[in-house]
Amino acid sequence: MRRIVTLLTDFGLSDPFVGMMKGVILGINPHAVLVDLCHGSKAYEPSEAAFALITAYRFFPQGTIHVAVIDPGVGGPRRPLLVTCDGHLFIGPDNGLLAPLAEKAESSGVRAITATRYFLHPVSVTFHGRDIFAPVAAHLSLGVEPAELGEPIDDYVRLTLPRAAPFGTSGIKGEILHIDRFGNLVTNVTRVDLKHLAAGDLPAEFLVHVAGLEVPIVAYYGQVAPGVPGAVIGSADCLEIFVNQGDASRLLGVGRGAEVVVGRKDGEESRL
Structure with a gap:
């Protein structure tokens, strides 16, 4: 077979x-x-x-x-x-x-x-x-x-992957779940989370706050210059923070579990 x-x-x-x-x-x-x-x-x-x-x-x-x-x-x-x-x-x-x-x-x-x-x-x-x-x-x-192979059980070890949550009046807080071999920081903020947050607004109206920086949300990697950080919805349908032709994890000095906040450019989250 x-x-x-x-x-x-x-x-x-x-x-x-x-x-x-x-x-x-x-x-x-x-x-x-x-x-x-x-x-x-x-x-x-x-x-x-x-x-x-x-x-x-x-x-x-x-x-x-x-x-x-x-x-x-x-x-x-x-x-x-x-x-x-x-x-x-x-x-x-x-x-x-x-x-x-x-x-x-x-x-x-x-x-x-x-x-x-x-x-x-x-x-x-x-x-x-x-x-x-x-x-x-x-x-x-x-x-x-x-x-x-065996009997059904319900006392298996639980492990709940963290989920993004509302933050402030118009933001969402998440964290980095995975770092790929390119150094991209994959978060638990999903495409659906962003759609609910934006409510029809363009993603460009929002910023990602990570490691003390404000990172723009773009449509693809090449929308920012080489060596510049950005954020994009990646292949896992999650927001990922990248550096065009670089390593975001190394440049930003953050790893798994680090906090990220998405908010409007003119909202309270932009003053973090």
Whole structure:
């Protein structure tokens, strides 16, 4: 069966870990279609990977199996999970990584994986990506039903991604959720948030306040000169702060969790 299996890890590519996971999957289902979603996610940080996963999965066909392994608790008591959401299957550790997807799922959409017959044995205490998550994904790709892997649960570890909120009389406050390899600062202020805020006004009537600077909202990167910061609605449908042909994170000296405020040029937010 040519099921798609995506892989998202913090393993990087300088070690053979990702390749071994692929080998396990192909050893069980040689016809699986493997897609490297990302292997440069910040180590030990489930929340950043959760944002990447919930942003990316909808661009794959229904039936895709997504394996996500950012797992600082590997070898400990945390459980392996299977989440069914929007026709997709997600496999990963119970550390909050899959929680935003679990919140979207139906009541029976979250299962603790307890069927050890689908694991690779012996199971290493340091590499559940290879010995648990990869083989489970492979067996699912061959048609094993989720119900065969374990019982539904509702006590999974919660992780709520922060949302933007109203600020002042005509502003909105958010924070930086992700920094991509170009140094762009991706925030939790969405296109919908801006539409509600603007209420028909042009985005150019608003400014983004970050790191003590006022940054204009533009339609595309090239609308500001090289080396100059701006803000744009990016491919994730979120407001991102950039430096044209530069690194916004380095230039502005901010990282994940930093506060951003969007407000009218002539509003109280412009005096922050």
